[in-house]
Amino acid sequence: MENTGFDLVIRNAHIATATDIFDADIGIRDGRIIALAQQLPAGKEEIDAAGRWVLPGGVDAHCHLAQPTDDGSVFADDFFTGTRSAACGGTTTVMPFALQKKGATLEQSVANYHSVSDGEACIDYAFHLIVADPTTDVVERELPLLIGRGYTSLKLYMTYDDLKLNDREILDVLSVARREGAMTMIHAENTDCIAWLTERMLAKGLTTPPFHGLSRPIVVEREATHRAISLGEFLDTPVLIVHVSSEEATAQIRDAQSRGLSVYGETCPQYLFLTAADLDQPGFQGAMCICSPPPRDAKSQQAIWDGLANGTFQVFSSDHAPFRYDDPQGKKIGGKHGNFSHVPNGIPGIETRLALLFSEGVMTGRIDINKFVSVTATEPARIYGLSPRKGTICIGADADIVIWDTDIDTTISNERMHHNVDYTPYEGRRIHAWPALTMCRGSTVYRDGEFIGRKGFGEFQHCDRPKPAKPKPKFARPTPWLDVL
Ligand code: URP
Ligand code: ZN
Ligand code: ZN
Numbered sequence: 001m002e003n004t005g006f007d008l009v010i011r012n013a014h015i016a017t018a019t020d021i022f023d024a025d026i027g028i029r030d031g032r033i034i035a036l037a038q039q040l041p042a043g044k045e046e047i048d049a050a051g052r053w054v055l056p057g058g059v060d061a062h063c064h065l066a067q068p069t070d071d072g073s074v075f076a077d078d079f080f081t082g083t084r085s086a087a088c089g090g091t092t093t094v095m096p097f098a099l100q101k102k103g104a105t106l107e108q109s110v111a112n113y114h115s116v117s118d119g120e121a122c123i124d125y126a127f128h129l130i131v132a133d134p135t136t137d138v139v140e141r142e143l144p145l146l147i148g149r150g151y152t153s154l155k156l157y158m159t160y161d162d163l164k165l166n167d168r169e170i171l172d173v174l175s176v177a178r179r180e181g182a183m184t185m186i187h188a189e190n191t192d193c194i195a196w197l198t199e200r201m202l203a204k205g206l207t208t209p210p211f212h213g214l215s216r217p218i219v220v221e222r223e224a225t226h227r228a229i230s231l232g233e234f235l236d237t238p239v240l241i242v243h244v245s246s247e248e249a250t251a252q253i254r255d256a257q258s259r260g261l262s263v264y265g266e267t268c269p270q271y272l273f274l275t276a277a278d279l280d281q282p283g284f285q286g287a288m289c290i291c292s293p294p295p296r297d298a299k300s301q302q303a304i305w306d307g308l309a310n311g312t313f314q315v316f317s318s319d320h321a322p323f324r325y326d327d328p329q330g331k332k333i334g335g336k337h338g339n340f341s342h343v344p345n346g347i348p349g350i351e352t353r354l355a356l357l358f359s360e361g362v363m364t365g366r367i368d369i370n371k372f373v374s375v376t377a378t379e380p381a382r383i384y385g386l387s388p389r390k391g392t393i394c395i396g397a398d399a400d401i402v403i404w405d406t407d408i409d410t411t412i413s414n415e416r417m418h419h420n421v422d423y424t425p426y427e428g429r430r431i432h433a434w435p436a437l438t439m440c441r442g443s444t445v446y447r448d449g450e451f452i453g454r455k456g457f458g459e460f461q462h463c464d465r466p467k468p469a470k471p472k473p474k475f476a477r478p479t480p481w482l483d484v485l
Contacts (some may be wrong), residue, residue, distance in 0.1 A: 011044035013054035018374035027197030028399040031441035057092025057400030061380035063319030064097040073344035074329040079120035085419035087445040090435035092400035099130040106142040121458025128153045150462025153183040155450040159191035178237035181465040188224035190218035209279040209286030212295035212340040222248040238262035245271045245293035247303035266315035287331040316375040318353040320347020348421040358433040385463035399442040
């Protein structure tokens with residue numbers, strides 16, 4: 001028999017989207033929102049959200065799960081533990097990376113990533129592609145094919161020996177992205193500066209975690225950000241600078257945007273809540289906060305807050321890159337006699353991303369609730385071709401919904417996390433908000449502190465090509481060299 005009424009009605013929802021705030025009941029059928037109105041008829045199930053914010057489920061557009069490595073380190077979270085942790089923090093879609101190792105084909109890399117994720121995820125997921133070896137076949141055949149199949153975003157690295165591309169290789173990939181309408185994310189750090197400095201530090205015996213930060217100063221990020229933007233400008237194609245950490249890189253992005261370029265920015269909790277001082281802890285414990293770019297200082301933290309508030313950043317992701325601390329395959333490689341340059345880069349944060357920003361951003365008035373929804377859900381979904389199915393509350397969208405509890409006064413502790421990591425960099429941090437309930441496609445996956453989802457519930461999402469960028473503004477510089485190609 002045809003399913004007509006509502007499978008579920010969320011009553012008295014105080015809803016925020018990226019643009020609006022309104023009160024309504026939400027009618028859900030077959031995993032989708034089919035009605036938004038006051039006093040909807042009864043559903044088979046009902047949830048009363050009275051007095052609570054009801055927001056779109058988070059879209060975490062940058063996280064690393066079950067990613068292969070070259071150095072013997074092992075990502076602590078697979079698709080099950082990583083998505084379980086995400087769900088418990090209010091995220092309903094994640095976008096990790098299908099990584100191409102040098103020498104491998106992209107198609108094989110994507111197939112391998114499907115084989116580790118099929119039947120494992122508890123929430124929905126899509127893939128970005130990491131292009132580490134842009135051979136002629138990759139550029140001319142594989143990329144157009146995969147973009148056409150719904151893998152419409154690419155990440156390129158300007159650093160890390162096993163992943164980095166030179167400028168010419170970046171141009172090769174950007175020109176395909178331009179032609180095929182894909183979005184290119186760029187990890188912007190100047191690799192030669194880092195290698196040059198690291199070699200000299202190690203030769204002097206400067207091996208502890210704080211030297212990780214010192215080996216990647218702001219100028220290294222600023223220069224590469226400027227170069228990445230310039231390469232995108234040269235080919236008149238969008239670029240998105242990921243995990244921006246510093247005031248100076250933020251200024252580069254803002255300047256490019258003010259010149260009418262299609263330049264997007266992403267930042268992450270570590271650049272709001274950690275500083276270089278967190279790398280300087282007793283023993284080797286500072287390794288727990290080693291990530292790249294590294295956490296900076298209070299001035300950069302303020303610039304990142306400002307960049308969220310003023311629209312320089314469209315995307316707020318976790319960059320969850322989980323490695324256990326006390327584990328031979330984790331951060332403590334070499335223990336107290338270790339060396340920062342061998343510590344795998346990245347920190348966990350998939351579960352704490354939303355609560356930290358809600359608590360310290362919305363509840364302190366640094367950003368408003370619409371901006372929160374925009375950077376944590378709506379814009380990531382739009383930029384990477386998942387909207388309007390994901391990232392908003394509207395008729396026809398997937399019922400990916402979070403009911404927030406904003407009446408709490410508690411602290412973050414690793415004991416309460418659902419990831420597979422033996423620490424959180426935010427241990428002991430006070431927060432005043434946490435999801436009371438997370439729902440993915442109408443199914444409750446988390447409620448009142450408990451994961452109640454199911455391994456294998458999550459579905460792979462093919463991404464559309466990003467929506468056509470706004471027409472190039474008249475004041476943007478013309479690119480006549482492209483007309484002769
Ligand atoms: O340190 C970081 N960010 N590790 C994860 C890999 C990356 O570059 O995003
Ligand atoms: Zn990166
Ligand atoms: Zn990352």
